[in-house]
Structure formats: C-alpha cells, structure tokens
Amino acid sequence: MKKVFLFLCCSVAYLSFSQIAEDQDVDNIFAEWDMQVPGAALGIVEDGKLVYAKGYGSADLEHDLPITPSSVFYIGSVSKQFVTFCVLLLEEQGKLNLDDKIQKYLPDFPEYGAPLTIRHFIHHTSGVRDYLTLMYLKGRDYLDNSDVDEVYELIKNQKELNFTPGEKYLYSNSCYFMLAMIIEKASGRTIKEFAANNIFGPLGMEHTQFYDNNLDLVKNRVFSYRKKSNGIGFDNLIMRFDLVGSGGVYSSIEDLYLWDQNFYHNILGKGGQDIINKMHKEGVLNNGESAGYAFALHNDTYKGLRTVHHAGSLAGYRAQLLRFPDEEFSVIILANRADADPSSKAYQVADIFLKDKLKETQHGKKESEPEEEEISRTQEFDLSNIDLKAYVGEFYSDELDTTYKIYRDDDSLKLIIANADPKVMMVKGVDVFEAEGYRLRFNRSSDEVSGFEFDAGRVTNLKFEKQ
Missing domain, CATH: 3.40.710.10 (DD-peptidase/beta-lactamase superfamily)
Incomplete structure (x- = not known):
C-alpha cells in the first residue's frame, strides 16, 4: 500500500509540474501582450474540457479594462x-x-x-x-x-x-x-x-x-x-x-x-x-x-x-x-x-x-506564380520607348460609379484610387502596370489608350474608360 501511495503521489506531483511547465510555455507566447496594451484571449480545449482560459492585455485602453475569457x-x-x-x-x-x-x-x-x-x-x-x-x-x-x-x-x-x-x-x-x-x-x-x-x-x-x-x-x-x-x-x-x-x-x-x-x-x-x-x-x-x-x-x-x-x-x-x-x-x-x-x-x-504526437515536417517551397504571370513579367520591352503621357488622364468605371486619376510625377506615373493616397505605377509589360499589388492592363483604340482593366485580388477585369 505504501508503494502504491508513493506512486500516486509521485504521479500527481509529476502531472502538476508538467502542467505548470506547459502553462509557463503558453504564457511566454503571449508575454508581449501581458501588460497595458491590446492583446488577446486564449482558450485551450482538451478532451471536452476548457483546460486553459486566460486573457492577455487590455480590452479597453481608455478604461484600463483587462481581457478575460468572458470578453466579447x-x-x-x-x-x-x-x-x-x-x-x-x-x-x-x-x-x-x-x-x-x-x-x-x-x-x-x-x-x-x-x-x-x-x-x-x-x-x-x-x-x-x-x-x-x-x-x-x-x-x-x-x-x-x-x-x-x-x-x-x-x-x-x-x-x-x-x-x-x-x-x-x-x-x-x-x-x-x-x-x-x-x-x-x-x-x-x-x-x-x-x-x-x-x-x-x-x-x-x-x-x-x-x-x-x-x-x-x-x-x-x-x-x-x-x-x-x-x-x-x-x-x-x-x-x-x-x-x-x-x-x-x-x-x-x-x-x-x-x-x-x-x-x-x-x-x-x-x-x-x-x-x-x-x-x-x-x-x-x-x-x-x-x-x-x-x-x-x-x-x-x-x-x-x-x-x-x-x-x-x-x-x-x-x-x-x-x-x-x-x-x-x-x-x-x-x-x-x-x-x-x-x-x-x-x-x-x-x-x-501535442508535442508527443506531432511529427516534424519540412516545409516545401512556395508555389511559383502562374506561368502566364511569369511570361508577362519577363517580356522584353524598352522603357525608353514608353510614352508615359499616353496613360495620363481620368478613367471612369460605371460598375463602381467612380473615377480614377492617373498623372505624371517627374519620370513616373501615379494612380489615385478614389480618395486614397497616390500609388506609384510600375511598368510590368507592354501596356501593363502594377501599383502596390493592383494590376492595370491598358486597352487601345486606333493606337490611343482608351481605358484599362483592373485586377485587385478578389476583383478582376474591372473595366475603366478614359474620359
């Protein structure tokens, strides 16, 4: 009986120390937020129980209210x-x-x-x-x-x-x-x-x-x-x-x-x-x-x-x-x-x-961009032959009921999207520009710029006509 009792005591002590170590490791992840700054609430669920619930940082900086597991x-x-x-x-x-x-x-x-x-x-x-x-x-x-x-x-x-x-x-x-x-x-x-x-x-x-x-x-x-x-x-x-x-x-x-x-x-x-x-x-x-x-x-x-x-x-x-x-x-x-x-x-x-169950895996390289994107970025074209003035003007989209403006600033073009700050346009191909992740593909009529199609991540082919 003494041996069994001793074993149980050691087991309880081991679990307690193990849990304390886990708690400290978790707190270290959120240590940068455990003060009077915005932070986060954390919940850890294991075998049907909310085994860890804690707030780190402030829910309201104006009133110094802490984040808790009940914070919404x-x-x-x-x-x-x-x-x-x-x-x-x-x-x-x-x-x-x-x-x-x-x-x-x-x-x-x-x-x-x-x-x-x-x-x-x-x-x-x-x-x-x-x-x-x-x-x-x-x-x-x-x-x-x-x-x-x-x-x-x-x-x-x-x-x-x-x-x-x-x-x-x-x-x-x-x-x-x-x-x-x-x-x-x-x-x-x-x-x-x-x-x-x-x-x-x-x-x-x-x-x-x-x-x-x-x-x-x-x-x-x-x-x-x-x-x-x-x-x-x-x-x-x-x-x-x-x-x-x-x-x-x-x-x-x-x-x-x-x-x-x-x-x-x-x-x-x-x-x-x-x-x-x-x-x-x-x-x-x-x-x-x-x-x-x-x-x-x-x-x-x-x-x-x-x-x-x-x-x-x-x-x-x-x-x-x-x-x-x-x-x-x-x-x-x-x-x-x-x-x-x-x-x-x-x-x-x-x-x-889950350290005892996880397997270390090597992370593969990021997928390359689609081939057609690579082609458009590597086409040969002569920057000195590009007439930047041809792209200057106001362009209207009836789908947005909004006008964008493109203007020349020294040796570059800048794009104004609605009321946002101007974005520098970078040449990416013949009649193709990018501006902070947005892509403009210009169209021509009788060799004159008539408008462009605009790609913005979750919106593609948005059409603008030159005014």
Missing part, C-alpha cells in the same frame, strides 16, 4: 461557419436546397450566363466579386456604417463575374453577405434571430450574436486597435460596421468552446453527426477537383495530424479557431490588435500540448 470580440470570418450551419439547418428543415439557384431567393440578382447556386456561394466558387474590395475601390471605408441595400446594389451592378461559376476557388465576402439574405428569405427570420433560436440559444452561447445594428449594446465588448504609424501608442479603430453574413458575429472564448464541442456531439437541429459531416465536405470544381474549402472550414494537416480551422479579421480584430479533431484538442484565440497573428500563435500552443 468581433470574430470576423470565423462567423461564416455559423452561416453555413444555418443553411444546413434550413436544408434539414426542407426549406432550401444547396443546388437551388440564387435567383430563387433573390430574383433581382443578375443572370451571368451560367447557373449560380447556394453551393457555389458556400465554397467560394461563384466568381462573384468581393464586396469589401469593391467598397474600397469605390472609396468607402469599411469602418463606417454601410446600408445593406447599398452593398447589394453594388454587387448587382457588376456586369461580369471573376470567372465562370465552379471554374475555380476565389474567396468572396459577397457570397456570405448574400447567404445571410437567403437565410432570411428561406426562414422568414433575420439571420440574427434564426441563429439565436437554432444555434446560440440551444448551446447556451449567451454572449454570442450576429450584430446587425451598430446602435445595439454589446456587454463585455472588447475594442480594437492598431499601432500608430510612428510605432508609439495605439489608434482606436472605432467600427460602425454591422453587415452580417461575411462576418458579424461577436463572441467569447467561453462561448466558442461550447460551439467547438458541438462538433463532437451535435445537439442542434435533428441531432446526430450527419450535419457535422456535411460541414467538413469540400466543394467540387467543374473539373472534379476539390475546391479546398468546405462549409466555411478548412480541412488541413499540421505535422502529421488532421486539422480543421478558420481565421477572421476586420478593423483591429483577429481570430483563429483551430481544431485537431482526432486528438479532441482545440485552440481558440481572439485578439484586438491589427498586428496580431493568432493563427501562428495557435500552432505554437499546439506545439506545446
């Missing part, structure tokens, strides 16, 4: 998985079908020569241009309030898609903004009401909501910040943004723990794991290949272990929900500073807790 953050695109779950619940209720055309619920949405379905929207294979990018290109600040009808009109005003639906994957917030509208049409309730009654309420997520009215109060809300341009102090990013679908959810570590656990034992809708299995099913492109994106979830692997994850960001908010389903282990990080990288820190936490 804007979670950005992590919100999208609640949208897809709403869609699947409505499918379960027989109120919609994933292969329904978008126009069944939004009859005024344009036809683009190929069917656009709910499934395309879920997996970002629609080709519909991203509204946040369009708003920036139009000169709107996402921190300001934007009316739902105004945003919808902007999306509808686009005369073409980025690509044929199903041809490829390209992330588009427009899709989820419109999915929220479809949920309202199919259910007869706003997504705020539907999610509250069918997800947040049943799971006991008392501090989680789709925030669709910026006049509403949010208890325990954390405010978001970014470092000042001089690196000293922080700017308060006051956000009046209240569009839902593409984002819009406010939540806490404690509430997201409840959501995380429902993936193992679903109690929502009809119950059971069928709906959970659907959440992990990736979209399929027209060529039969995977789109690489499930129902607002990324299926992946990390050092030999299967992962499911999604990140989110807007203003100074940053979020990551990372799950290792086979290990029943999750890391939830919600941050309130624009320079935060919760995804990187989530994997650092996993390295500590």
